[in-house]
């Protein structure tokens with residue numbers, strides 16, 4: 535017969551309980567957040583990513599890839615991967631294959647950075663595109679990368695917008711069609727001040743056509759992408775990441791509660807698999823500031839799986855699940871530094887500390903695949 539203590543030890547904490555996300559049977563709720571690592575030389579995923587992702591994969595885990603550009607105008611950082619050329623798609627295959635071999639579910643995050651780019655990243659040195667021609671004013675981007683102050687984006691004409699929507703559709707098709715070793719789905723990156731967020735937020739969007747002005751108009755671009763991607767690969771393989779409360783990259787909104795709610799309702803119409811929202815407390819890319827705003831109204835509204843992210847540790851992630859404020863919790867920096875994070879949460883042991891100096895260096899090993907597993911620490 536079990537003693538009381540043994541019974542308690544055997545009882546799994548909410549983070550370690552199984553969850554069915556649409557057709558995917560997950561064995562726990564600790565998600566790998568999308569993490570750009572800038573080690574994909576010339577926009578091609580590299581073989582060192584095989585080890586990095588498979589270290590973080592386990593049976594029934596849910597992993598999100600770092601953001602992958604949807605086209606040759608989508609990039610804004612050195613050595614970030616793409617998913618628009620055949621070479622890129624082929625290079626993802628062994629990475630996805632290794633994650634699948636561990637029994638994990640793997641979605642590709644797809645991105646266009648819009649005005650968070652500059653001529654140096656654009657084909658033929660052209661201006662980056664955006665919903666606006668207002669450039670970023672601050673010299674240093676929120677992720678610490680310097681901006682050339684003199685550049686301004688080119689405002690997309692209304693008739694050019696369907697082409698960008700189509701780039702997302704094709705990128706999703708590429709992600710799924712990477713052969714037998716394809717991604718299981720895609721996450722549309724609608725957060726953090728990148729192109730979709732530029733359309734969503736009234737600080738950035740100053741358009742006067744059907745893609746600007748009212749809330750409905752500002753959300754149109756994001757929803758056209760959600761619809762196009764869902765029609766292409768099936769809504770049961772599509773999630774969207776949003777950060778209505780954040781104002782990174784000079785991309786804030788005067789009414790983030792209304793924006794978040796509107797999007798949650800609209801994504802219901804397209805029956806998206808999940809909605810992944812960044813907590814309002816993430817005032818900067820890395821800093822957590824407690825605040826009265828909450829994602830709960832959006833959680834209650836959205837009918838699919840609701841994923842939260844931003845500053846979570848073991849205890850508050852557990853609490854969010856126990857209080858039904860989320861179905862899954864995504865971990866960024868802690869998972870980056872702890873390849874066996876779910877196991878460490880399970881046995882509640884000390885975590886490796888992350889080193890932000892090595893987050894986005896091009897080294898194929900250091901700060902990437904050399905964080906020790908528990909057994910190695912012991």
Ligand SMILES: Cc1cc2nc3c(=O)[nH]c(=O)nc-3n(C[C@H](O)[C@H](O)[C@H](O)COP(=O)(O)O)c2cc1C
Nearest residue numbers: 567568569570600601843844845846865866867893
């Ligand atoms: C090095 C680094 C790279 C990141 N890259 C991405 C990215 O590619 N896509 C994205 O949506 N968020 C990205 N983020 C944000 C994380 O997914 C996450 O939301 C953020 O780190 C807060 O969660 P955490 O407190 O668990 O780290 C990045 C964060 C860091 C630190």
